[in-house]
Amino acid sequence: MTETLFHRPALATRLSKLIMQVAVGSSASSGVFLAAPRRTGKSTFAREDLRPALEAAGAIVLYADLWKDLTNDPGLVIVEAVREAVGRNDGFITRLAKSSGMDKVTVGGMNFSLDKIGLGKDIDLTTALVALSDESQKIIVLMIDEAQHAITTSEGVAALFALKAARDELNSSKHHGLRIVCTGSNRDKLAMLRNSKDQAFFGASMVQFPTLDQDFIDWLCANLDLPCALDPTEVFQLFKESGYRPELLGAAADEIRFDFTIDPATIPARFTELVRAQADELYANLKKVIHSLTPIQSAVIRVMSVKGDNYAPFEAPTMALYAKALAQAGIAASEIKVEVPGVQQALIALQEKKLVWKASRGVYAVDEHVIVDLLRADGLLGGLS
Ligand SMILES: Nc1ncnc2c1ncn2[C@@H]1O[C@H](COP(=O)(O)OP(=O)(O)O)[C@@H](O)[C@H]1O
Ligand SMILES: [Mg+2]
Structure with a gap:
């Protein structure tokens, strides 16, 4: 069979360098974020080109795809990637476990099994990653695909904070380093992982991932x-x-x-x-x-589109804007009253229709920028700021 994939080795090598060799003054050790629209080849590149390039440069690569199975909590998917890497490593733990044919093994007086690794478990992510780093003497690169999904659940947020702690420990001179590479389809959503000081990846570099050329x-x-x-x-x-x-x-x-x-x-x-x-x-x-939305759903997504980052769903001025949007659609205040429960319901419906995305702490974003473009093209965003 002929090769069905186009490879980008030069791009992979360049990115791999950026990720592995942190230059003086660079924030790359905080993590690297790659953003590009949906279905443009990010995951393919990450798996088929970047991963081998990182491995060729001497890294252990862990890959967590947060979109592969949406029924799995993103926090657990990240933990599983770490467990899998520990299990795959020919380190002492695995060797012992395999030779004894047991799931549980006593190492230095500690009962060990892979499912003991996890958030709030006996062996936290830092300990597991430190063991992997020390045993292998290699830099560890964790790739998280569609990483924005992590902040939609509390377990996912906890995993990100655990990774931040692990990263700080592994990047100290005692160990061999941990780099976290996040990819995502939406720049605004990815940015939520790094923009505020209380986020796990504050200051990480955002790279516009080049489209196929x-x-x-x-x-x-x-x-x-x-x-x-x-x-x-x-x-x-x-x-x-x-x-x-x-x-x-x-x-x-x-x-x-x-x-x-x-x-x-x-x-x-x-x-x-x-x-x-x-x-x-x-x-x-x-x-x-979009055309089948109820008036209140339409009002909510239009206001959200106009407000962007500053959208606060239940504040009085926002509520007034919903009313204005309804009035523009020819619906009088006496017909539909704008109240919090109604807005909440509309937000849920918009999420179900995949037009709106919600981060765990009640931060909302329009799911794809093209939705905003379509609303604007229909003249639905005027007079709402
Ligand atoms: N380098 C490539 N060569 C050939 N086809 C590709 C390549 N990259 C992506 N594709 C095609 O595009 C589709 C979408 O790619 P994918 O990596 O899933 O995008 P993304 O992760 O950005 O959503 C894939 O199913 C594949 O068929
Ligand atoms: Mg993908």
């Missing part, structure tokens, strides 16, 4: 294997237009591949048409959801 498109066009070649320059333009999402191109190519009647000469035009249709469809669904 012309080289990727050249590679793709060379490997698409369609009955008629596509012009990489035109395809790149199309890729840009559709938000740098490889899947849209892949799906369009598939449709052409399975169309046995297509005249090869018409393929480039058909390809363009298919990619555009899919990009439109992505937004059409979102538009449908």
